[in-house]
Amino acid sequence: MKRQAVTLKDVARAANVSRSTASDALSGTGRMTDATRQAVLDAARRLSYRPNPVARGLRTGAVRSIGLHHLHAGDRFASDYFREFVTGALEGTQAHDYDLTLLSSNPQVPRNLIPRVDGVIIADPIADDLRARQLLEAGLPIVAGEHYPPGVPGSPIVVADHERALREILDHALDQGITHPAFIGPDVNSGWGVLLRTAFLAWCQERGLRGTTRQSRFGNTDTDEHEGQVRQLLADEPATDLLIASSEPIVRGALAALRHLGRTPGRDILLACCGDSPTLAITSPPITAIDIHPRALGRECARLLIHMIEHQGQAPRQRTVVPAETHWRDSTTRHPTPGRTPR
Template sequence: MSPTRPVTLLTVAERAGVSKTTASDALRSSGRVSAETRALVLEAAEQLGYVPNGSARHLRRASTGAIGLHVPEVLTRSDYYMRFVFGVVEAAAAHDHDLTLITSGPSSRVPRVDGLILGDPLDGDPIVERLMRSGLPTVTGERFRGDGEADGVVVSDHAAMLGEMLDHLRERGAIRPALIVAGGETDWAAGIRRGYEEWCARHGAASVVGAVPFDVSYDETRAVARTLLAAEPRPDALICAPAGSAAQLQPVLSEAGLQAGTDLLLASCVEGPSMRAADPPVTAVDLHPREAGAACAELLFDILGGEAEPGTERVHPIELIIRESTRGNAPR
């Protein structure tokens, strides 16, 4: 190996022959990693002399009295992220800190702050990559899938929740569920797809996935839904990952002569006002965004104060809200 190449988590993963997420879980003794795999990763880390980025980042400067928050620009239009931001603001105020919002423009620079929060960071986002290299203590909401390791992570088990949602749909009579989801730029979207694929494998169901861009428009979501519903055999349930998209599919269902809740079970991976206001109201996953934002901020302050070790991972609970869009034909 060239001595000029920095040893990163990705380097360790490549040496051990595992994914970056598996390597991270093995080094942190978290997640579902076998003893054999964990031993391979630890051996690779030792051979390479890998030291987590967070080990030498902290307590080297006076407090600025502020923390920074970055979310991708496309997400600022989301009800989820507006509430996530409010959660961070409230926690920062409780610690007598201001909040600096970091934009995604080409002239964006690393701000003068004590630490950073990155909400569901996108792999390939140049601003995220710059912030991850800044040397500032960093907490991410969900794992970063690019080359860089945060000092703290607040995660939710989206794969398990997707399995719970699919179990509910199966109980209501659905046996051919389809999924609309973005690619693997974020850990959230990757977790949803993994949960869907694992459930289909367990139940012998065909995997029917409509892939969309992360910043998908409602028109694009409708086009993908039309394609899925035109397939034979037609799906009897449709799960929409992009925020707000499930509530925008009524025209597509009407064109196909379908009624949500009876002819087709409809569910969303993100709760929001449009899910509650839809006709019928849409079953959705409540990600508790305000609490998630507060949890990220609290973890950052714990790391800054030496009350949490770099590499800490905390689990944020989420829940399934069942509504009329998945009532189905099974007896209630």
Template sequence: MPTGSPRTPGGPGTPATIADVARGAGVSKTTASDALRGHGRVSDATRQAVLHTARRLGYVPNRSARSLRTSVTDTIALHIPEFLTSAEYYMSFVFGVAEQAARAGLNVTLVSSGRLPQVDGLIVCDPMPDNPVVDQLMNAGLPVVTAERYGGGQEPTGVVWSDHETSLTELLDHLRARGARRPAFIASDTSADWTLTLQRTYTRWCAEHDTRPLLRKAPFGASPEVLRGAVGELLAARPETDAIVCAADGAAAAVLPEIRSAGRVVGEDLLLASCVDSLAMRTAEPPITAIDLRPRHMGAECVRLLCETLAGEAPPGTARTLPIDMIVRASTHA
């Protein structure tokens, strides 16, 4: 007859095992394992019962053993546009991913080619459908969450996106309320969904207000010199321009010297705004009205959605909207 007292699952000094979780949820060890990993044919009710039992018992998986038994690596991959890694938006996005991944007990590896190391899932920021690296990653057979929508043939497992159409419409309406009647738009020449959405929105807004579009495009990641050249040509050819909206991160601050050299005064006879807020917008003279895209929150939300997808808590095709806000500053206070 045993003389020792029975072990309490999850009690002090006795960490709960997968067998304890299975017993507590009334399922087999295989079903409990599948439910915790988000794999296999497990009903939602069973999965929730297993997750609840695991939380109640304080179950913590043995990662080393789990990695030997399965393909789970506790690592996710991240891809961002390679030549824009110094842009403030993308750096804030990366920090958001890294912070949320750390909270979830995950490692993050940055990938710049279509060849992936062994990872559990993938986050792709601003995916461009004509980019062969992005195409390879989207077709790698892994769960993929994209930051902004993907216009290619392969549907991501999940997407976190922002309503750029509404935000730009609000910005253009704000400029009109401040007296602007001939707003120009300096777009990024790229196939990313957010860029195309901005261009369509600007063109539609001009049509609705019986205004001739003044649309100029600059290469994606263009240097300040290229951006200043585009604005200089615009103001020389269209001196009636009374507002300029720049799509790219940092572009509005970069073109300020060109606007001044053309004899225009920002915030008085020319309004200036940006579709991406940053430190450069906040510290410019005058400070520039911009749309806060909340990149750090975007990165964190992408990790949350990927984790829920891997755990089977979010179905394939889940789309979530991240709110964004217009920050009005002196550059549009005419």
């Protein structure tokens, strides 16, 4: 005969308390004496009580699941960065026995319903993402993975230390003798793009250099388009001797453009990327890049969001910063041009 499951009512009866007191004692809430709480815990242990998560969710409204929103999330699984970010978020949710739900993401079409989750991670918030704005206005606990663009409602954020790593690359390039740096990255639609461009231009001003910038749409993976953009930049600014690209697709376009123009990264122009990937380590030449540790970023987003959920929205006043690491490769090691005396 199948044993009947022990209920909360059974625990309450065994501890000689009300059902609501038993529920509060088991969840660590409510006001009661330590002796009463311990009596409930002892009764639950003695009866081998296991709470019913469905019933508990109906009572509290909690589903022990957090949502993950990203612009065009399905397409982004081709990105090493996004796969690592999701893996980190899964590690963070599993550590606290939460589920992770990947939310549907059509940035131009509003949601019909607010998702049935306890909170949401917004990865790489973008200004014209309609669904991200809906989530921010829905009253759910929200944590963003990376900076918000100007004009977008905010929330606690977890970010990589981009500026420190970018300045490290720029200082290294200056030591190599560069005089005409350039940057290509996302426009004001991306808070990450705004941060990188602002940091680049501030560094150039501090060093008395005229920095050149060009804009690229966030998430644009069209290598041919980026190749054309780099060709045009070098036609406009032929003295450019350092190019900082925000993403791998821009680097691939830059390599094609430089090959066409007969220029060699690491020799007559330095090339670096603000995000690393396995591919950048095996290009010719290998590309210096900033590892922003997306797995750690995703894991920290999940940890912070679950803390907010379980502590009624309490969040740090300041942003949470995950260290970034520069992987130095041949594309920023200036080699002497054949027939020319080294500096």
